[in-house]
Amino acid sequence: MPDDLDRASRLNARIREKLLHYLPRPGILPTAIEGFSLARREETGTPEKCFEKPLVGLVVQGTKHSYMGGREYVYSASQSIVAAVDMPISSYVEGPTPEEPFLFCYCYLDKPLLAALTAEMPRGTEAGTDEMTGVSVADTHPDILEMFLRLIELLEKPEQIALRAPMMLRELHYLLLISPHGHILRRLNTLGTQNHQAMQAVEWIRRNYRTTLRIATLARQVNMSTANLHRCFKLLTGLSPLQYQKQLRLYEAQRLMLFENERASAAAFKVGYESITQFTREYKREFGEPPLRDTHRRRGTAALSGRPEPPAKRAACPADGG
Numbered sequence: 001m002p003d004d005l006d007r008a009s010r011l012n013a014r015i016r017e018k019l020l021h022y023l024p025r026p027g028i029l030p031t032a033i034e035g036f037s038l039a040r041r042e043e044t045g046t047p048e049k050c051f052e053k054p055l056v057g058l059v060v061q062g063t064k065h066s067y068m069g070g071r072e073y074v075y076s077a078s079q080s081i082v083a084a085v086d087m088p089i090s091s092y093v094e095g096p097t098p099e100e101p102f103l104f105c106y107c108y109l110d111k112p113l114l115a116a117l118t119a120e121m122p123r124g125t126e127a128g129t130d131e132m133t134g135v136s137v138a139d140t141h142p143d144i145l146e147m148f149l150r151l152i153e154l155l156e157k158p159e160q161i162a163l164r165a166p167m168m169l170r171e172l173h174y175l176l177l178i179s180p181h182g183h184i185l186r187r188l189n190t191l192g193t194q195n196h197q198a199m200q201a202v203e204w205i206r207r208n209y210r211t212t213l214r215i216a217t218l219a220r221q222v223n224m225s226t227a228n229l230h231r232c233f234k235l236l237t238g239l240s241p242l243q244y245q246k247q248l249r250l251y252e253a254q255r256l257m258l259f260e261n262e263r264a265s266a267a268a269f270k271v272g273y274e275s276i277t278q279f280t281r282e283y284k285r286e287f288g289e290p291p292l293r294d295t296h297r298r299r300g301t302a303a304l305s306g307r308p309e310p311p312a313k314r315a316a317c318p319a320d321g322g
Contacts, residue, residue, distance in 0.1 A: 004142055011145040012078045016060050018152045019103045026101065031155055033165045035108035037321060038152070042101045047092040049287070051251035054109040056176060057081045057321045058140060058148050062102030066091040068135055070238030075137045080144065082181040084109070084188050085134035085199065086206055087237045088247050105148055106321030111189070113173050118189040121177065132187060132195060134236040138180035147172045188236075197222045198232035205241060209248040210272040215241055249273065250286050257295045264291040 023029055023040035030037045041062075052068075063076040067090040068083060075081050083089070096102040151168055154161060177185055187195045200222045205213065218241065219229045233241050249271040256267040268279035280290055287294045 007142040008078055008140065008145055011142055011149055012060060015058075015105070015145065015149050015152060016103060018149070019060055019105065022152075022155070023103070032158055032161050033151060033154065033169075035110075035169075036151055036165075037106055039104040039106070039321065040101050041093045041096050041104075042098045044093055044095060047090045049088065049090045051086070051247060052083060052089045052321070053086055054084050054111060055082070055106050055321050056109060056172075056181070057083075057104060057106035058145070060103040060105065061100065062096050062104075063094040064091060064102065064104070065094060068238065069133045069236065070234070071133065071135070073135060073137050078140055078145070079137060080140040080181070082109075082136045082176065082184065083134065084136070084184050085202055085236050087134060087244075088239075088251070104321065105152070107148075107151070107169070107172065109176075110169070110173060113170060114177070114185055115189040117170075117174055117177055118186050121186070123190075132184055132235065134184065134188070136181040136184045141175070141179050144172070144175050144179060147175055194224065194228060194232050195236070197224050198229065198236050201229060201233055201241065202237065202244070205245050205248065209245050209252070210270075212272075213242060213245050246282065247286070250283055253279070253283070253291070254287065254294070257291060258298055267291070 019038055019040065022038055026040050026042045028037055028039045047067075058080045059075050059077050061077050063074065066073050066075075066081070068087055069085075073081060093102040147168065151165070151172070154164060154168065176182060187193050188199050190196055201218055201224075204218060204221065215226055215229065219226045222229065224232070230240060233239070233244070237244055239247065253262075253264075253267040253271045253273075256262040256270060257264060262270070264280070264283075265276050268276055273279040283291050283294070289297065
């Protein structure tokens with residue numbers, strides 16, 4: 001609708017002004033609002049890989065390419081992406097410059113809140129058996145753009161953040177559930193759907209990735225056949241359960257080495273590897289270099305860019321949210 005397009009354009013322009021104010025130089029700015037960050041890029045660079053948590057991201061200026069869940073997604077200004085499942089992401093920004101930087105803001109999703117809101121909503125077609133991916137890209141509704149703007153403006157009133165931010169984030173989650181992204185979010189958070197059962201499998205592996213994974217046992221635990229589990233799991237994450245577990249182990253080992261100064265052997269054993277040789281081989285296949293060399297390079301890159309360290313419990317992730 002013309003009115004919505006005009007409103008969206010005006011809101012996006014205001015968000016752009018705010019981001020340029022908070023980010024005069026390239027970088028990622030975790031804000032005082034928990035889980036809400038701002039990002040600016042001026043160089044394309046090489047594709048960055050990370051294991052990311054569920055999030056909603058808004059492109060304010062520029063274009064980004066992300067490979068996740070076995071597919072490539074391209075999204076540009078005033079478009080948003082929802083990654084509803086913890087999964088590995090490889091992404092790069094298309095042609096940013098100091099004059100026209102890539103601007104992005106993102107917010108991690110609260111899965112218990114999504115489940116609670118979904119349970120309060122009228123039951124639609126979410127109980128069907130069709131399967132879906134865990135990623136959605138869409139033009140951003142003006143109400144969601146306004147919500148992002150309000151969150152950024154709240155940063156100017158730090159004394160109000162503790163009280164107002166939770167209410168605003170709850171509203172953002174609700175708006176996402178009734179937006180074009182909502183079909184995925186509702187299906188993944190509605191009891192009785194195969195997608196929700198596959199999500200439960202993802203959650204189990206996230207909590208227990210150090211232990212030996214037995215697919216038949218996991219399938220019984222989430223009340224699925226092994227064939228359905230494999231199919232739904234791969235649609236959501238782009239990986240089989242065993243591949244997913246391996247990725248989790250490698251990214252957690254990378255985090256331990258980068259930010260907790262663990263030796264490669266100690267990190268490998270902590271994440272569940274029994275063979276250092278196997279760990280080194282799989283690490284190099286995933287990240288392109290052996291553990292020690294990769295760690296040194298990443299520390300040097302982070303020092304040059306002034307990039308902040310991620311929280312201690314988060315997988316090492318230099319990418320700006322999707």
